[in-house]
Amino acid sequence: METDYLKLFRQNLHKQPELSGSEKNTAKTIASELKKYNPSKIITNLAGFGVIAIFDSNKKGKTIVFRAELDALPIQETNTFPHASKTSHVSHKCGHDGHSTILIGLAQALQKNPLKKGSVVLLFQPAEETGQGAKAILQETKFTNLKPDFVFALHNVPSYKKGTIICKPDTFTPSVVSLAITLKGKTSHAAEPEHGINPDLALHELIYKIKMLANPNQSKEDFSTIATVYACLGSKDYGISAGEGELHFTIRTWTPKQLEILKQAIKNLTQEVCSIHNLNFEIDWFQEFSANRNNQDAFDIIESAAKSNHFEFINKEHPFKWGEDFGLFTQHYKGAMFGLGAGTETPALHNPDYDFPDDITSYGVTMFHTILKLIYA
Missing domain, CATH: 3.40.630.10 (Zn peptidases)
Known part of the structure; x- marks a missing residue:
């Protein structure tokens, strides 16, 4: 050699x-x-x-x-x-x-x-x-x-x-997928936030609730990790109450079945939270590894x-x-x-x-x- x-x-x-x-x-x-x-x-x-x-x-x-x-x-x-x-x-x-x-x-x-x-x-x-x-x-x-x-x-x-x-x-390496959740509300004057729809509380709620779906026990078949990799809300314009937010996560599971379960749970959770806060949303899935x-x-x-x-x-x-x-x-x-x-x-x-x-x-x-x-x- x-x-x-x-x-x-x-x-x-x-x-x-x-x-x-x-x-x-x-x-x-x-x-x-x-x-x-x-x-x-x-x-x-x-x-x-x-x-x-x-x-x-x-x-x-x-x-x-x-x-x-x-x-x-x-x-x-x-x-x-x-x-x-x-x-x-x-x-x-x-x-x-x-x-x-x-x-x-x-x-x-x-x-x-x-x-x-x-x-x-x-x-x-x-x-x-x-x-x-x-x-x-x-x-x-x-x-x-x-x-x-x-x-x-x-x-x-x-x-x-x-x-x-x-x-x-x-299983030698897990199933992995990344996702982006876009939250769409309505901007307003920062002096009158009640006239807009700010995604701030929904963004906070989603981070907490989605992270709670993970099971860090590697010995279990339904093991999963959920990492928050990016979050954004509004812009640095201090007279404007934010009208849009974005959240990105990466999910890892031992099995493809558990990945599909989590994907559906996240979709249902996002729909529920956005409905409560009167927001529209989009979920994009990408960079998937089997x-x-x-x-x-x-x-x-x-x-x-x-x-x-x-x-x-x-x-x-x-x-x-x-x-x-x-x-x-x-x-x-x-x-x-x-x-x-x-x-x-x-x-x-x-x-x-x-x-x-x-x-x-x-x-x-x-x-x-x-x-x-x-x-x-």
């Missing part, structure tokens, strides 16, 4: 981050690099700027997909090292640069150790952070015609010792791969609470995602000082390559 080369490649990606749906140059860099390893076929511009490299043995066998992500986040990087982001207010704060580099390392391994049967698909997916990328890929016949037998992915996880493999069967359900067979393969390499393995009791659109793949194909420990001192994901630790790249490449060996054994 060319660890120094992969480190430089990853750091080059880190310097030039691109937001979801705009990964044109990142995809171009990936496709150019993949050509060096002589895949059977490269597909570009998939569901936007997605890239696929197919390594085909031309002999009957299973088709295995390994997926990484291309997009960065709208976060200003605070790091000052030489490979810091060169784009203002955009940076790789989830480690997608590292995940993509791991697949490049797997491409190197496949060139040195050609497949004896079956085929391997390296999928570099756009727009994971917005929840749109997996959905778009699954609508592409260029992907679905490959008819994968298994799909695998990993995600680096700070707060775990470097190189630790973290997994669990069934729960990632790890297939038992795929989980067993991941566990065997970790233990055969003497990597520390943790069978996690509860799912992680962050969303992942890889869940859409596991709805359609047998597959699983696992966590890769990024270090106990590594800043948390989406923090402005986070950086993917290059010394865990080899663990990711080794895990993916071992998974292949176990499936094709």
Whole structure:
């Protein structure tokens, strides 16, 4: 494994981050690099700027997909090292640069150790952070015609010792959705608020009552978190009593069923509160991520791969609470995602000082390559 080369490649990606749906140059860099390893076929511009490299043995066998992500986040990087982001207010704060580099390392391994049967698909997916990328890929016949037998992915996880493999069967990441509630009343002179309809009390009531719908007990099937992420009322015009307000929340549940229950409860609650306060309202739902359900067979393969390499393995009791659109793949194909420990001192994901630790790249490449060996054994 060319660890120094992969480190430089990853750091080059880190310097030039691109937001979801705009990964044109990142995809171009990936496709150019993949050509060096002589895949059977490269597909570009998939569901936007997605890239696929197919390594085909031309002999009957299973088709295995390994997926990484291309997009960065709208976060200003605070790091000052030489490979810091060169784009203002955009940076790789989830480690997608590292995940993509791991697949490049797997491409190197496949060139040195050609497949004896079956085929391997390296999928570099756009727009994971917005929840749109997996959905778009699954609508592409260029992907679905490959008819994968298994799909695998990993995600680096700070707060775990470097190189630790973290997994669990069934729900690995939750169902997630965000929503915006717009409250519409009527402005009036601030001296005569009684002549208008101010959404202030309704906004206060909704925050309290919606938050009370959450169940923070991770051991329960109906677990949920509800985070208030944005609130706005009126404008900074002190002669005007507000006539409009806005509330945004993000909801997470272990199961799709519980998510639908909460969505209906929030709709009913909003309707009830707005009726009392004589307000009109609109609810918009967006950035939805399906729960990632790890297939038992795929989980067993991941566990065997970790233990055969003497990597520390943790069978996690509860799912992680962050969303992942890889869940859409596991709805359609047998597959699983696992966590890769990024270090106990590594800043948390989406923090402005986070950086993917290059010394865990080899663990990711080794895990993916071992998974292949176990499936094709």
